[in-house]
Amino acid sequence: MINLYRKHIFPYLLDKVSQKLNVDRQRILPFLAGDVLELGVGTGVNFSFYSSNIKSLIAIEPDAVLLQRAAKQKAVLAAQQADKFFLVQGDGHALPLPSNSVDTVLCCLVLCSIPDPLRALCEIYRVLKPEGHLVLFEHVKSDDRLTHAFQQALNPMWRPLACGCCLERDTFQLINQAGFLTDNLLTYRHNALPALVGTMLEGVATKP
Template sequence: MSLKSWYEANVMPRLITCACSQGQVMKRRSAVVPLARCDVFELGCGGGINHEFYDPAAITSYSGIDPHEGLLDSARAAARDKGWTADLRQARGEAIPFADASFDCAVCTFTLCSVDDPAQVMAEMRRILRPGGQLLFLEHGRAPDRDVERWQERIEPVWKPLAGGCHLTRPIGSALIGAGFAVDQLGEGYTPKAPRFAGWMEWGVARKLQ
């Protein structure tokens, strides 16, 4: 196994899980994930970080995908601890292995930054949502301030291989609107105590247009 493969299999998932479960990040999750209702799908469910915020009484079924099998093991364990029967599969967001109009709600937290083709992933999430379904999102991405954005552009080529393909410069709300969602922004801003180049977040509800 090459050093790169070893890093991606053993180190990178732990680093990402740690970074994505810091206090301020978890505070943002707690504002978004409890809104999930009925038949729920989670994109990038590996690690099971969001499980503590789901309201079991509001959820009929829970499914999800993640490309990393090791992280899926943690997600399955978290589902068992919650008493859920969960359908969690190893897959990528560009080809979600569920039928059209399968879900009332999709949850996407800190995932669109690292997918290969965000437009295709968003199209797939529209496909699996029922008419009027909603996508709950919490993502970091392109900052609105040009000085921060310039630093994001400089740092991104070095950042991506260290952070599992994470992009710093991808737009969030505007990309969802372009993908055919109506976006209700619940909040946006820089994460306290985080480097500004990696700290811009947007979160809200994106509704599937008919």
């Protein structure tokens, strides 16, 4: 039953919820440049929003079922763009990349789901070149006390249903802890999302 949920229902739900965020992807993705790493690509919903100016995209995803869907998204891209995309089954806790090797990392709704986000952020820091950019679009812990209390209360039920997604991570603090400069990060309330997952952290953190 759990397998059925993970294989068929969760990827379907992920795609459905994701469609609400296309306007955000359209705002954020076209500016990514150079050799890019996207962590936790899921079903590949971001692929069509990358500009043709990127040099390459390494798309990391641990889940084989999601990665297969991502491969289908890659297949509908223009050949010139698709040739720059490399899909890799891998884990954000131990990135299969050399240190100081990528210009930009995208974390889009993924630091909520990675079991040890600080470890993943330290890995991202390692693989980014100096002055490289970590681009973020993440739902995080709410600043509103009542909403935060709901996030805490519902988290134990939510996490198994959302395949590990945590409702109340203090991702901003973790990014600081990993050593990034965080001047260009913003927290705001997303009006298309329910309050439980509607506090967003968006912007660019830089490796000094």
